[in-house]
Amino acid sequence: MSGPPVITGGVAGPATGAAGQTPAPAVTGTAVTGTPAAGTAATGTPTATALKDPADPGPSPADGSEPEAKGTRRARRPRSRTRRVLRWSAITLAVLIVGTAGAGYWYYEHLNSNLRKDALDLGSGGLEKPEPNAFGQTPLNILLLGSDGRNSEKNIELGGARQDADRKPLADVQMLLHVSADRSNMSVISIPRDTRVPIPECKDPDDGKVYPQTTAAINTSLQHGGPGCTVATWKELTGIYIDHFMMVDFAGVVDMADAIGGVPVCVDKNVYSHDKKGHGSGLKLTAGTHSVKGVQALQWLRTRYGFEDNTDIGRAKAQHMYMNSMVRELKAGTKLTDPLKLRDLAEAATKALTVDEGLGSVKKLYDLGGDLQRVPTERITMVTMPWQYAAGGEYVVPKPGDAEQTFSLLRNDTALDGKDKKKKPAPDPQPTTAKDKLDVVVQNGTNSTVTGPVSGRANVIAGHLGTLGYTSATTDSRLTTQADTTITYPAKEGRGDALALAKALGLPKDAVKESRSATSMRLVIGNDWRKGTSFPKPAEDKKEADKAPDSADALNGEDKKACMKVNPAYTF
Numbered sequence: 060m061s062g063p064p065v066i067t068g069g070v071a072g073p074a075t076g077a078a079g080q081t082p083a084p085a086v087t088g089t090a091v092t093g094t095p096a097a098g099t100a101a102t103g104t105p106t107a108t109a110l111k112d113p114a115d116p117g118p119s120p121a122d123g124s125e126p127e128a129k130g131t132r133r134a135r136r137p138r139s140r141t142r143r144v145l146r147w148s149a150i151t152l153a154v155l156i157v158g159t160a161g162a163g164y165w166y167y168e169h170l171n172s173n174l175r176k177d178a179l180d181l182g183s184g185g186l187e188k189p190e191p192n193a194f195g196q197t198p199l200n201i202l203l204l205g206s207d208g209r210n211s212e213k214n215i216e217l218g219g220a221r222q223d224a225d226r227k228p229l230a231d232v233q234m235l236l237h238v239s240a241d242r243s244n245m246s247v248i249s250i251p252r253d254t255r256v257p258i259p260e261c262k263d264p265d266d267g268k269v270y271p272q273t274t275a276a277i278n279t280s281l282q283h284g285g286p287g288c289t290v291a292t293w294k295e296l297t298g299i300y301i302d303h304f305m306m307v308d309f310a311g312v313v314d315m316a317d318a319i320g321g322v323p324v325c326v327d328k329n330v331y332s333h334d335k336k337g338h339g340s341g342l343k344l345t346a347g348t349h350s351v352k353g354v355q356a357l358q359w360l361r362t363r364y365g366f367e368d369n370t371d372i373g374r375a376k377a378q379h380m381y382m383n384s385m386v387r388e389l390k391a392g393t394k395l396t397d398p399l400k401l402r403d404l405a406e407a408a409t410k411a412l413t414v415d416e417g418l419g420s421v422k423k424l425y426d427l428g429g430d431l432q433r434v435p436t437e438r439i440t441m442v443t444m445p446w447q448y449a450a451g452g453e454y455v456v457p458k459p460g461d462a463e464q465t466f467s468l469l470r471n472d473t474a475l476d477g478k479d480k481k482k483k484p485a486p487d488p489q490p491t492t493a494k495d496k497l498d499v500v501v502q503n504g505t506n507s508t509v510t511g512p513v514s515g516r517a518n519v520i521a522g523h524l525g526t527l528g529y530t531s532a533t534t535d536s537r538l539t540t541q542a543d544t545t546i547t548y549p550a551k552e553g554r555g556d557a558l559a560l561a562k563a564l565g566l567p568k569d570a571v572k573e574s575r576s577a578t579s580m581r582l583v584i585g586n587d588w589r590k591g592t593s594f595p596k597p598a599e600d601k602k603e604a605d606k607a608p609d610s611a612d613a614l615n616g617e618d619k620k621a622c623m624k625v626n627p628a629y630t631f
Contacts, residue, residue, distance in 0.1 A: 166402070170421045173409035179304065179417065181261040181284045182291025184508045185540040188300050189472070190547060190574045196240035198472045199430070200299055204286055204306040205232030230281035230289050230306070235299065237469045242430045244438035246475040248465060248611075249375055251446055252278040253454045256296050259508035261288035272509060276454065286413065295509055296457070297466040298542025298586070306413040321350035322385045324359055324377075325622035328630045332358065332365035339364040339629065346625075356381075365629035372443065376612065377623050379441040383616045387436055439616030440476040442607050461608040468604060470542055471569065475613060477606025488555035494528035497556055497580065501534050504541035504583040512538055516584045520564075523592040524582075527563050535581075544585040544594065547574040556580065565594040 191197050206228035231252040238245050253276045260272045263284035270283035277296075280289040286306045294301055325348045332339035342358035342365065344351075351359050360378055367373030409421065418424060445461035448454075457463075468475055501524070503517040517534040524532040544566060548557040550573050557571045557580060564582075574581075588594055607613045614621060 167421060170405055170409045171419075173406065173412075174419060174421070175413040176416050176419045177285050177306075177413055178264045178287040179415035180290050180294070180301070181264065181287035182259045182294065182508050184259065184291065184294055185506050185538065186294050186298070186300050187539060187541070188302070189470075190572065190576065192240050192472075193550065193573055193575070194241070195575060196242075198240045198469075199238045200301045200303075200469075201236045201427075202286075202290055202293055202301050202304040203232070203234045203236055204230045204281070204289060204304060206230055206281060206306055227282040229278040230286070231278050233277065233289065233293075235293065235297070235301070235469070237299075238430060238434065239474060240472050242433045244440070244474040244476065244478070245431070245434045246469060246607075247439070247441045248444055248469070248475075249379075249442070250277055250293075250444045251371055251375070251455050252276065253371075254444070254446060255449060255454050255456050256292060257509040258283060258288065258292050259295050261291060286415075291508070295507065297469070299466060299469055303415050303418050305418065307411045321352045322356060322381055322388055323348050323350050324381060324384060325349075325620075326625050327622045328625040330362075330365050330623075330625040330629055331631045332362045332629055334364065334629070343631075348622075365626055366623050367626060369626055369628075372446075373623075375443050376614070379443075379614045380621050380623065383436075383439065383441065383614060383618065383621070386439065386616060387619070390436060435617075437615060437617035438474065438476065438478065440474065440607070440613050441616070442475055442611035442613045445608055445610035458610055461610045464604050465607050465611050467543070468607065473605060475607040475611070476615060479605070481605075487558050490555045490559040491553075492556050495530045497529060497531055497560070499524065499529055499532040499560065500579055500581045501532055502537065502539060502581060502583045504539045504544070504585045505589050506538045506540040507586060510586075513589045516589070519592065520582070520584055524564075529560070529563070532582075539583065541583050541585040542587065544570055544583065544588045546571050546580065546582050547577050548572075548580045549577045550575045553580055565596065 189197055229252075232249075233252070234247050234249045236245065236247050255274060256277045257274050258270075258272065258277075258280045261270045261280075261284040262268070263270070264287070265285075268284070270288070277289075277292060280292040286304050290301050290304055293299070324344075326344050326346055328346050330342060330344050332342040340358040340361045340363070342355070342362045360381060361374075362377060363369060363371060363374045366377050405421075414424070418427070442465065445458035445465060446455040447458045449456045465475070473479060501517045501521040503512065503515075505513040505516050517536070521532045521534050546557045546561055546566065548554060548571070554571065554573065558568065560580070560582070561568065561571050
């Protein structure tokens with residue numbers, strides 16, 4: 060195994076991954092190139108009083124039930140902004156610091172001991188890792204979580220609400236980081252914390268308690284046994300295989316925010332996030348671009364009252380702008396030039412991180428950053444899951460059509476920015492095997508921990524294939540889980556036959572996929588085809604999607620003109 064990265068003049072050199080190890084991204088290695096920018100990080104640390112939101116009604120009920128506020132979601136009393144800001148900062152900054160702070164091997168091992176580890180998936184679903192492409196590459200999906208756990212005095216001081224020290228934490232920040240198989244682009248999708256989704260049955264690995272399936276706010280999934288239940292919930296909702304998770308609390312966030320040395324942000328009007336009722340973060344900026352750090356950075360990230368419609372959706376957009384701007388700053392030249400400060404930050408970051416067993420060392424986290432360095436800033440796209448208000452406006456739900464379109468793009472490793480190179484399609488090869496001689500294995504992929512499998516789907520479709528002339532079709536009795544129906548065929552042979560089979564079944568061409576590991580043609584009936592023998596056809600006016608829908612509110616990593624719209628009631 061190669062040694063840990065070594066700090067030279069405050070800049071970490073590249074790490075070499077272990078042979079055969081599949082590297083994954085973290086926002087770690089993006090900031091270690093270029094010339095360090097001048098400047099001294101602020102040293103002020105906001106007190107709990109300074110961070111307190113006077114309008115905060117307290118945490119969500121531990122059982123995930125809705126508060127008794129009437130009217131629309133906009134009329135609800137604000138939840139603690141500080142907690143969400145600290146969690147967001149921890150997610151983005153802790154991952155950054157881990158990859159840049161390694162000195163001696165002894166200290167490296169010490170950092171390893173700081174990391175907490177937990178089970179990756181507590182659900183019973185059978186979603187499988189995608190097949191490698193023709194070059195043996197697979198995409199990488201990492202779920203980034205932020206909890207409001209108060210497992211230390213510092214977390215209690217920063218988050219307030221000491222009375223909730225024993226309450227199980229909520230995962231109020233949830234983002235899926237998707238890096239393409241060829242590492243040419245990265246997409247990040249957020250889900251609003253109060254989105255109502257099915258949460259599958261989960262078993263706590265520590266005490267064995269079984270939490271039954273339910274429908275509730277997605278942030279409560281963390282209370283059902285740990286981060287592995289949130290992973291299971293995402294897999295069930297999106298049909299996307301998740302390789303790893305990283306979860307952070309907010310300890311050490313203030314020090315890390317100061318160390319960045321300032322991140323440019325923009326508002327289109329003067330903004331003062333404060334009113335007579337005590338609503339607001341206290342952020343006060345004049346119109347234009349400002350470099351924020353320390354308490355002001357926290358105020359930016361926690362601002363709900365003052366941006367757009369005064370909801371969490373506007374706040375998420377502000378956080379996306381901050382993250383993209385921070386990545387650009389760090390790529391241009393890191394301001395983390397003090398090795399001693401780097402060590403302090405690495406200490407805080409690793410103490411704040413909980414990861415799955417597959418990411419259980421600092422070296423593995425560092426190795427993840429190598430691939431991310433290959434992703435150009437202009438190919439980073441951040442979106443919010445398309446959503447709509449549920450009846451009554453008290454919470455949101457995935458927007459029909461648009462949400463699934465976004466998830467499908469990621470399942471098929473299609474960049475959300477629509478900038479994937481469009482190759483002129485080659486003529487479809489002709490089939491080379493007679494229908495009645497073609498060996499096709501049909502498998503039922505309709506397993507679902509929430510809705511359950513559709514019994515007998517493989518037999519039904521195999522029988523239908525017989526009526527179409529594919530009399531050699533057989534079935535695989537093993538049940539699996541797959542969102543999309545696919546036909547896989549052995550590499551470099553059989554594409555013509557697979558395309559002919561897809562056409563006979565009414566499947567789209569993108570359902571046909573080459574597999575380096577396949578030894579025969581395999582048809583897996585996914586959850587998009589749970590009944591009948593005719594594959595559901597998309598709406599006539601629906602074009603094949605090649606980028607995120609407008610409702611995902613995409614923000615490009617190189618968009619330097621992005622500027623938050625200020626709510627007229629909070630300007631001066």
